[in-house]
Amino acid sequence: MACQQNLKIFRTPTRFHDACVAAPSREAALEAWGSGHDLFARGVAEQVADEALMCEPQAHHGKAIKLLRSTVAERLAALPDGPPPPTAKHTSSPAPVDPAKPKRNLPKPKPRSNRELQDRARQALDKAKPRYEAKRADMKPRADELAREPALEKREKTELDKLSRAHDKADAEYQRRMRAWRG
Numbered sequence: 001m002a003c004q005q006n007l008k009i010f011r012t013p014t015r016f017h018d019a020c021v022a023a024p025s026r027e028a029a030l031e032a033w034g035s036g037h038d039l040f041a042r043g044v045a046e047q048v049a050d051e052a053l054m055c056e057p058q059a060h061h062g063k064a065i066k067l068l069r070s071t072v073a074e075r076l077a078a079l080p081d082g083p084p085p086p087t088a089k090h091t092s093s094p095a096p097v098d099p100a101k102p103k104r105n106l107p108k109p110k111p112r113s114n115r116e117l118q119d120r121a122r123q124a125l126d127k128a129k130p131r132y133e134a135k136r137a138d139m140k141p142r143a144d145e146l147a148r149e150p151a152l153e154k155r156e157k158t159e160l161d162k163l164s165r166a167h168d169k170a171d172a173e174y175q176r177r178m179r180a181w182r183g
Helices: 026-033 051-059 072-077 116-182
Strands: 008-014 017-023 046-048 065-068
């Protein structure tokens, strides 16, 4: 297939491959690669002038094509000759034990915890509970009275509103009669 000359070929490396695309502009190439960054400004992408790389991407206009950079044989040939350099070996042999050296003195175990403190705290708690229950029982009637207060306030407000409306109505009637009397 003959290569088309109206499209430019762009390339960016992707690990062992090159992602090549035939596009009319850099922006179109970035869109084909799905890149949100300008890879050309970063020096990661470039325009290709090699005829061998141009034909396949032009056959697939606007699509990114993965091309191998080199064959396996070329990559193996690029490896250095000879065995790999030796790495530092980790020696984990234990230090020799001196039989004449006495064993390290271990700290004495701590004495077992005494329950006396816990028992005293439990007795104080058991003594305090009835005292507070008695105070709560004394507060119960007062709490009931406080609970009735909102209902009392509501009745008071309703009655005062009713009386206020009656006063306003009587005042308006008085003012109307005074205007009529004055003429």
